[in-house]
Every structure is written in structure tokens, then in C-alpha cells.
Amino acid sequence: MGTHVIKMPDIGEGIAEVELSQWHVKVGDLVVEDQVLADVMTDKAMVDIPSPVHGKVIALGGQPGEVMAVGSILISIEVEGAGNLKESDKPAPVAAKEAPAAPKVEAVVESKPAVTAPRPAAAVCQGPMVAREADERPLASPAVRKHALDLGIQLRLVRGSGPAGRVLHEDLDAYLAQGQSNASAPVAAAYAQRHDEEQIQVIGMRRKIAQRMQEATQRAAHFSYVEEIDVTALEELRSHLNEKHGASRGKLTLLPFLVRALVVALRDFPQMNARYDDEAQVITRLGAVHVGVATQSDVGLMVPVVRHAEARSLWDSAAEISRLATAARNGKASRDELSGSTITLTSLGALGGIVSTPVLNLPEVAIVGVNKIVERPVVVKGQVVIRKMMNLSSSFDHRVVDGMDAALFIQAIRGLLEQPVTLFVE
Structure with a gap:
């Protein structure tokens, strides 16, 4: 041997x-x-x-x-x-120690030429439910929370099998399979006191996310600007296009329209499509629009990049956004697909809330945040009508972007989205 x-x-x-x-x-x-x-x-x-x-x-x-x-x-x-x-x-003689268990982290790139063995799917924890305090927030991605909401499942009753007890989609499936979706926890279990503690090591992807967020807030002078947008006409157009071309070209979400609006607005505001090297004191404005699309995965926030968005049609952008999001969530996005963005678009979809304050993706100088669409009564030509409204909550690096320019940039996007035909007028 x-x-x-x-x-x-x-x-x-x-x-x-x-x-x-x-x-x-x-x-x-x-x-x-x-x-x-x-x-x-x-x-x-x-x-x-x-x-x-x-x-x-x-x-x-x-x-x-x-x-x-x-x-x-x-x-x-x-x-x-x-x-x-x-x-x-030969290493120095030390007693071999078994490494402590660490949170499960999926790979986010396939960067080695060597072939890697497929990883087994995470086993679902046994047991129909787990008692948590009423105010205890279980770990779960926004997609899982939305899935649980649609299924009518109280997330705090589901035992998580992911890293640090994170609830996964398969945990919801197992919960339903056990016939517990409409069951209430026994009173004694639901209201029992808990005194347990858990320490989770911040390593790997979570550490990198923490470092980047801390660096961004320490180095850039953030300021945010919120604008309300009437997207009634845009949603009508999107619905029409999906009915007419959805079967042959694929369904359109809101994101490819937002990407198109960014591309058009940036023609008049090139200072937003830029990177700032604060050590060299150099701003680099780019002609190519590489849109980072913030994507939530089970291992944390990733930003895959839609390259050359200025040269893509709606359906081309939609297909690329879908492909990149799937790759990121499955841990298959390459290093090139996760770097090189010039401006970032972030959205929590249906969970988007009313207002948010996105953190810049350095060295970029602008990030456009999308909040959820809600129906509200608004006054149009003296009449109160119901319209579909959405807020854009966007952040900028005030070291290189003036407040007036930021406001005008977002208002330009607003005009494009409220009159969606202008997205395609050259």
C-alpha cells in the first residue's frame, strides 16, 4: 500500500x-x-x-x-x-482529526476540466413537522416561501433538510405526502419553550457574499431613488405577446422588458453603464450593456450576466435570463457567466414589497431594483381608476453619479415602460 x-x-x-x-x-x-x-x-x-x-x-x-x-x-x-x-x-506529524460538519454548499461553477461525480440529492429529513416559536423565521429561499404560500403550508412546521436546516422544495413535497398540509401542531408542541442554540460558520459562498456586501457599503456612497410606474399598458402588451407567440417563442416575464428599457435609457445616460476604479480614480464607461440579474439560490445571492443585452430581442433576453437563472440555482453557472456585468437588475418577484434599498454590485455605479406589481386606485384625467402600479427602487454611487442624473435616468425608464411601444422605436 x-x-x-x-x-x-x-x-x-x-x-x-x-x-x-x-x-x-x-x-x-x-x-x-x-x-x-x-x-x-x-x-x-x-x-x-x-x-x-x-x-x-x-x-x-x-x-x-x-x-x-x-x-x-x-x-x-x-x-x-x-x-x-x-x-x-510529508506533513508535520499531527493527529488526524475529522473535519466538523459544515453547511452544505453546492458548486457554482464547472471550472475544472476533470469530470466530477454527480452529487446525490439532499435527503429529506424524516418526521412530519418540527415545532418552532411563532416568531421564529425558518430558513428558506424566496421561491420556497412562495411555493409554501401557494400550497397553504405554514413554513415553520416543516422540517428543513438543507444547509443549517434550510427548507427546500422537496421538504414541502415530503410534508404534503405525509398528509400534514392542513394539520395543526399539537398545542403542547406548538407553544413549547425552546432553549436550543445553533452556531453556523460563515464560510464559502456566504462569506463571499458578506464580504462583497460589506465592501460595497463601506466604499461606495450609496443613495437610493424610488419612482412609481404605471405598468398597466406594459402588462397588457406582455399578455398579448404571450397569447400570440408564447407557444412558439416562450413566455415573457417582466424582466426582458426591463432589460430592454435599461438598454434604451442608457443611450442617453451612458454614465450609468460604467465601472468605477476608486483606487485608480478612473471611471470606465462601456458601450456594451452586460446586465447582471440578481438571482436567489439555496446557497445565496448570485448575479449571472446577460451579455450584450443591447443586441438581444425580447425573446432572446428572456431565454438567456431563464438559462442563466437555472444554471445559477443548480450550481452550474461558469465563472464567466457570473462576472463582467456593467449594471445590475434585482427583483424579488411577487415578494418584492413596496420599497427596497439595493446594495451596489461594485465596481458598478447603478443597480435598478424592481418591486412587486399591485393594483391601486389612481387618478387619471380627473377620474379614479384601478391601475397596475410598480415601484422601481434603485441605488447609485453618489461619488460619480449626481442625484439629478439618477432621477432623470429612472424617469426615462418610467416613460419607456408606461409607453411600451417606445421600447421598440429606433
Whole structure:
């Protein structure tokens, strides 16, 4: 028997160190070639590290959350034959410890040429329900919350099988399968006191999101501007196009219209389609409009990029938005698909609330936030009528964008959306 040492690979882009996000094996496990051993996090994305050999895990080179240098020992595997262990590879003698469990984090890129083994779907926790305090907010993505609302399920009664107890779609399915959707928790369980605590390590994707949000709020001078928009005509147009072309071209959501409105408005406000290098004190305005579309996934917020939106039709934009969102949620978006945006569009869909204050996606200088559409009574030509209204809650970097320009930019978008035919007049 010999020892095969796997070192932290050079992932490219000049990266000298990466964060060890999660182990998928522990000491004593038998592994096969191409099985995913660990996830590591670069500045941009998560990367799978597969095994090149069959064997037994005998030592782990780090703990989740630890930053490791490229070339350092990641894992040692006992193999048939001589292995590849050299004197220079031998680590200092320390007792092998099993890495503590870390929150499950799915990969967000397929950046290695090596083939990785498919990961098993998360097992649904057993048990019909779990008692939570009435004011305790269970972890779940907006999509899962909307799904639970549509099904009439109290989310706090569902046991989550995801990272840190996050409730997943399959947990809702399991809950329904057990016939509990209309059941009430026993009074003793529903109102029992709880004194348990849980500490969750902020690592991997969650750490990167936290770092980027903190950096954005510390470095940029944020200011937000909210504008109300009558989207009645836009919704009528969208409904008409879907009825006429939906079967052959695909259904249109609101997002491709918003992308088109950004493209048209940016022709008169190029200062919004820019990146600001505050260290070099240089603003770069770009002709290409690469729209980042903020997308919620089970591992956190991602921003896949619709490239060259200025050259796309409504249906082309819709198809690309759908493709990128699916890739991001499934952990299959590439590094290139998650970087390079020039302006960002963010929306919580039906959960969008009335007003929000989006955080800039640095080094961009503008982010346009979409709130939900609601029917309201409004005065039109002296008459009170019911119209479909929506707010745009947008943020800008006040270091390089003046308030007047920001207001005029959003009002230009408003004009385009309220008179949707102008979106297509060249």
C-alpha cells in the first residue's frame, strides 16, 4: 500500500490561495476516481476538487473556512501500489482529526476540466413537522416561501433538510405526502419553550457574499431613488405577446422588458453603464450593456450576466435570463457567466414589497431594483381608476453619479415602460 497526496490545484487567473469551503469525505472513507472530495472558494466562484485515484482517506489537510495556498497538501489517500508521496510532501506529524460538519454548499461553477461525480440529492429529513416559536423565521429561499404560500403550508412546521436546516422544495413535497398540509401542531408542541442554540460558520459562498456586501457599503456612497410606474399598458402588451407567440417563442416575464428599457435609457445616460476604479480614480464607461440579474439560490445571492443585452430581442433576453437563472440555482453557472456585468437588475418577484434599498454590485455605479406589481386606485384625467402600479427602487454611487442624473435616468425608464411601444422605436 502507498499514499497518494493531492495538493491544492492551481485554479488559474493568478489565484495564489483559496478558501476550503466544505469536505465531502472524512478520514476513513473509501473514495473512487472522479468522486468530489471538497469544495474550494475563489474570489469569484466555487470549484469542485475530484479524486484522481481510488483509495481510502487517511488525512485531511485543512478545516472548512481555512484559507489554503495553492500547492499545499489538501488530502492524503491510501492506495494500492507505491502512491506518489515524497519526503517533501510529508506533513508535520499531527493527529488526524475529522473535519466538523459544515453547511452544505453546492458548486457554482464547472471550472475544472476533470469530470466530477454527480452529487446525490439532499435527503429529506424524516418526521412530519418540527415545532418552532411563532416568531421564529425558518430558513428558506424566496421561491420556497412562495411555493409554501401557494400550497397553504405554514413554513415553520416543516422540517428543513438543507444547509443549517434550510427548507427546500422537496421538504414541502415530503410534508404534503405525509398528509400534514392542513394539520395543526399539537398545542403542547406548538407553544413549547425552546432553549436550543445553533452556531453556523460563515464560510464559502456566504462569506463571499458578506464580504462583497460589506465592501460595497463601506466604499461606495450609496443613495437610493424610488419612482412609481404605471405598468398597466406594459402588462397588457406582455399578455398579448404571450397569447400570440408564447407557444412558439416562450413566455415573457417582466424582466426582458426591463432589460430592454435599461438598454434604451442608457443611450442617453451612458454614465450609468460604467465601472468605477476608486483606487485608480478612473471611471470606465462601456458601450456594451452586460446586465447582471440578481438571482436567489439555496446557497445565496448570485448575479449571472446577460451579455450584450443591447443586441438581444425580447425573446432572446428572456431565454438567456431563464438559462442563466437555472444554471445559477443548480450550481452550474461558469465563472464567466457570473462576472463582467456593467449594471445590475434585482427583483424579488411577487415578494418584492413596496420599497427596497439595493446594495451596489461594485465596481458598478447603478443597480435598478424592481418591486412587486399591485393594483391601486389612481387618478387619471380627473377620474379614479384601478391601475397596475410598480415601484422601481434603485441605488447609485453618489461619488460619480449626481442625484439629478439618477432621477432623470429612472424617469426615462418610467416613460419607456408606461409607453411600451417606445421600447421598440429606433
